[in-house]
Amino acid sequence: MRDQLERALATASEFLEGREVFGLRSVGGGSVGSTWRLTLNDGEELFVKVAHTANLLAEQSGLQALRHWADPALIEVPQVLGCVPLSGKSALVMAWWDLxxxxxxxxxxxxxxxxxxxxxxxxxxxxxxxxxxxxxxxxxxxxxxxxxxxxxxxxxxxxxxxxxxxxxxxxxxxxxxxxxxxxxxxxxxxxxxxxxxxxxxxxxxxxxxxxxxxxxxxxxxxxxxxxxxxxxxxxxxxxxxxxxxxxxxxxxxxxxxxxxxxxxxxxxxxxxxxxxxxxxxxxxxxxxxxxxx
Missing domain, CATH: 3.90.1200.10 (Aminoglycoside phosphotransferase (APH), C-terminal lobe)
Known part of the structure; x- marks a missing residue:
């Protein structure tokens, strides 16, 4: 999965913007899918979630709606930066947040x-x-x-x-x-x-x-x-x-x-x-x- 995901992310122009994938490591998994920490060559880190496409499309719809109504001074809702197709699944790319x-x-x-x-x-x-x-x-x-x-x-x-x-x-x-x-x-x-x-x-x-x-x-x-x-x-x-x-x-x-x-x-x-x-x-x-x- 890691190699396949890294190859797919490396060609995802919608969020790379001329940058390159520098590193990718697993940060967990659950019943819905797996999660990853993506590092780009300029040092920016992103959060990647891999799951069935239907699950991720539903999640993306909810995130977009919550983000529309949330007050960013009080609460952050991740912006979806890209949705990358994989074999039978997809990868949702969002900002990485320090908790x-x-x-x-x-x-x-x-x-x-x-x-x-x-x-x-x-x-x-x-x-x-x-x-x-x-x-x-x-x-x-x-x-x-x-x-x-x-x-x-x-x-x-x-x-x-x-x-x-x-x-x-x-x-x-x-x-x-x-x-x-x-x-x-x-x-x-x-x-x-x-x-x-x-x-x-x-x-x-x-x-x-x-x-x-x-x-x-x-x-x-x-x-x-x-x-x-x-x-x-x-x-x-x-x-x-x-x-x-x-x-x-x-x-x-x-x-x-x-x-x-x-x-x-x-x-x-x-x-x-x-x-x-x-x-x-x-x-x-x-x-x-x-x-x-």
């Missing part, structure tokens, strides 16, 4: 400002134009005028249908979709552009103190989906929420909606990885049956 383990206040402020700006100038409905991915899981396109319908039809139901492969029967969840939709519609959120996969591995603090967002699964949704996911796997500090709340506090009742919003991510993990995520998903569905039926 810090510092204060997450600007990260929280920047996310809130992104949410607020996009809510004021967005499409006024919930959904996304193109099919995408949440990790390796499918994230279907489509549009809905109401938040509850968008979340149940475009996010929960596709994952629940996939869960039949590990034994989750339709009768365990079909009766819940309408009550969940009605309950979520009750607080009438504004459509915002969300990151969509906001766990700690997809957000960071830069050396200059600004926040960084990467690897989105973006769509137009209730902003609470991003904040709920920050509570799912940890890694976000009290300062992050202080920063967010200083720009746009969450409405009353947000705490009560966290579990159902995170059910989407737990189901996706259950469908991809199995294990304890399946038990967690079953428990939340049981809790929802008790609360809503």
């Amino acid at each position: 810090n383990s510092g204060d997450q206040f600007s990260l929280g402020r920047g996310l809130a400002r992104l949410h607020r700006a996009s809510s004021a100038g967005g499409p006024g409905r919930f959904g996304w134009d193109h099919d995408g991915f949440i990790g390796l899981g499918p994230q279907p396109s489509g549009w809905c005028d109401s938040w509850g319908d968008a979340f149940t039809q475009l996010r929960l139901q596709p994952q629940l249908c996939l869960a039949s492969e590990w034994g989750l029967a339709e009768q365990d969840w079909e009766c819940l979709l309408r009550p969940i939709a009605a309950w979520l519609n009750g607080h009438a959120p504004e459509p915002c552009l969300v990151h969509g996969d906001l766990w700690a591995g997809n957000a960071a603090v830069l050396a200059d103190g600004r926040g960084l967002l990467i690897d989105p699964a973006s769509w137009w949704a209730d902003r609470e989906v991003d904040l709920a996911m920050t509570r799912l796997f940890g890694g976000f500090s009290r300062r992050f929420m202080e920063g967010y709340s200083s720009e746009w506090p969450l409405p009353d009742g947000a705490e009560h909606r966290i579990e159902v919003l995170n059910l989407y991510h737990l189901l996706n993990h259950a469908n991809l990885f199995g294990g304890g995520y399946q038990q967690q998903s079953r428990k939340i569905l049981k809790d929802l049956r008790r609360a809503l039926l």
